[in-house]
Every structure is written in structure tokens, then in C-alpha cells.
Amino acid sequence: MQRLLDGYARFRNEVFPNHSSLFAQLARGQKPEVCLITCSDSRVMPEMILQCDPGQIFPIRNAGNLVPPPGESHSGVTATVEYAVKALKVADIVVCGHTGCGAMKEFLERKHVEELPLVHAWLRHAGPSAKWLRSLFEEAGAISLEKQTELLIQANVMTQLNHLAQQPAVAEGLANGTVRLHGWVYDIATGEIIALDNESGAFLPLTVGADDENRRIA
Ligand SMILES: [Zn+2]
Structure with missing residues (x-):
């Protein structure tokens, strides 16, 4: 302290x-340019990674960078997204996962289900596709936990973008072209960001200095 x-x-x-x-x-x-939804992990420091001053990033942080699906309206995340889009008129929303995410690891391993009941209740927002992936990994067996976590981190970003796109304020913004969504994963060991390419569905190194349409999910 x-x-x-x-x-x-x-x-x-x-x-x-x-x-x-x-x-x-x-x-x-304030007139922030971007709403950034990322994990609470202490090693992820968006203002440092993106070299931003106060006032430029509107952050939403929680374990696993999750966005509850549209049916769950009583959520701090969805309320904050609504505020970002409707009140602050933020044009870009980024969901940013990160390597070595403890929340995603716990989702896969389920080692602390009893000690962390609230965490597990929250992690259900990783969604059915994450559960499907986990069951696939259980059957496959040969994929290392590290690789499983890496794949789940990327799949989770895609799921959260999907949840986000269904939030009423975001859906409206996407429909009228005032909101764009982006999916990123930050690598703690290298400092590199990979971004979801909407064309290929793959995560590719983030293009520096380019406002590339292909990097947009919407
Ligand atoms: Zn994390």
C-alpha cells in the first residue's frame, strides 16, 4: 500500500x-474515443499499452472480460455499455481478452467451483460456445491446457462481441453505422495485440496506423 x-x-x-x-x-x-471491455487482471494496463491519456478510454473491467447476454438487463456491464453508446456517443467498442487469463483457465479446469461460487456464476456468461469448446477439449484429450486456454480466450472474445451486438443500444448503433465492434487479445509476454479478422475469422496481428475494415466485426 x-x-x-x-x-x-x-x-x-x-x-x-x-x-x-x-x-x-x-x-x-469527458469525450472518450473508445469503450474498452477487458479483464480485471492487474497485468493488463490499457492506458499503458495504448499510450492513452486520461479521458481517452472508457473502461469496463471484470473477470474474463464478459458481457452478459441481452436477457440479463440488471448488469453493471450492460448499463455501462448503454451509457457509453447513448450518452458519450462512443463510436468504437473493443472486447480485449489476454493470454494466461485466470478466469478462462478456471472455466476450463473448474478447480475452485466450491470456493469461488460467485466467480463461477459470473463465468456462465462465457456462454454455450465456451461450454461446447470445453467438452470438445475433454474428448480430444491431447490438447495441452495452455493451448486450450489460448483457444478459449479467443472464442470468448467472439462470444462477448456477439452478446454486445445484441445489446439494444449497440444493435441500434450497428444498424445505423455509428458503432463499430473490435475483438482483441493482448499477449502479456510479448506486448502484442492480435485482432479478430472478420473475413477469415482468425486473430491476426493488429495493424498499426490502419483503420482496416477487415478488423471490424460489425
Ligand atoms: Zn483475465
Whole structure:
């Protein structure tokens, strides 16, 4: 905790005064460019990875970067997505999974079902396709847990994009062309992001500097 308090002191004494005009502007309101749905994992730090300032990313974080399906309206995630699209007019929504995701591993291994009942209740939002994948892995047997997790992380991003596309505010935005969806996976070991290519259905290295239509799911 002391590390955080020291950091706060540095922020107050050095960082904040050096960016006073930015913070004065932010005090008047926010206009983030992107809504980023990612895992709560402490190793995933979107503002660092994407080199963003405060005010640029509207984040939604939870275990497994999950979006409840449209039937579940009493969710902080769906309410926050609605706010991002309707109130903030965010044009791009990214679902970003990551390598070594503990939530996805737990979904596969089910090692702590009794100790983590709320986690498992939440992980049901990984959806039927994730359950199908898990049963396929159980039958296949020869696929390493590492590879299974990698595949599930990618499949989960696709499932969450599907859930997202069915949220009323997002569906409306997709229909009138004001919202675009993107699926990413961040590799903690290499710092690389791979993005879902809508044409091939494969995850390919994120194109830097290009607003490539093929990287859009919508
Ligand atoms: Zn995770």
C-alpha cells in the first residue's frame, strides 16, 4: 500500500502540476474515443499499452472480460455499455481478452467451483460456445491446457462481441453505422495485440496506423 501512497504523492507534486491544462479540460467533461471491455487482471494496463491519456478510454473491467447476454438487463456491464453508446456517443467498442487469463483457465479446469461460487456464476456468461469448446477439449484429450486456454480466450472474445451486438443500444448503433465492434487479445509476454479478422475469422496481428475494415466485426 505504501507504494501507492508514494505514487499518489508524486502524482500530486509532479505529474498533476505538469498537466494542469489537461486536467482543467477534463474537469469540464469527458469525450472518450473508445469503450474498452477487458479483464480485471492487474497485468493488463490499457492506458499503458495504448499510450492513452486520461479521458481517452472508457473502461469496463471484470473477470474474463464478459458481457452478459441481452436477457440479463440488471448488469453493471450492460448499463455501462448503454451509457457509453447513448450518452458519450462512443463510436468504437473493443472486447480485449489476454493470454494466461485466470478466469478462462478456471472455466476450463473448474478447480475452485466450491470456493469461488460467485466467480463461477459470473463465468456462465462465457456462454454455450465456451461450454461446447470445453467438452470438445475433454474428448480430444491431447490438447495441452495452455493451448486450450489460448483457444478459449479467443472464442470468448467472439462470444462477448456477439452478446454486445445484441445489446439494444449497440444493435441500434450497428444498424445505423455509428458503432463499430473490435475483438482483441493482448499477449502479456510479448506486448502484442492480435485482432479478430472478420473475413477469415482468425486473430491476426493488429495493424498499426490502419483503420482496416477487415478488423471490424460489425
Ligand atoms: Zn483475465
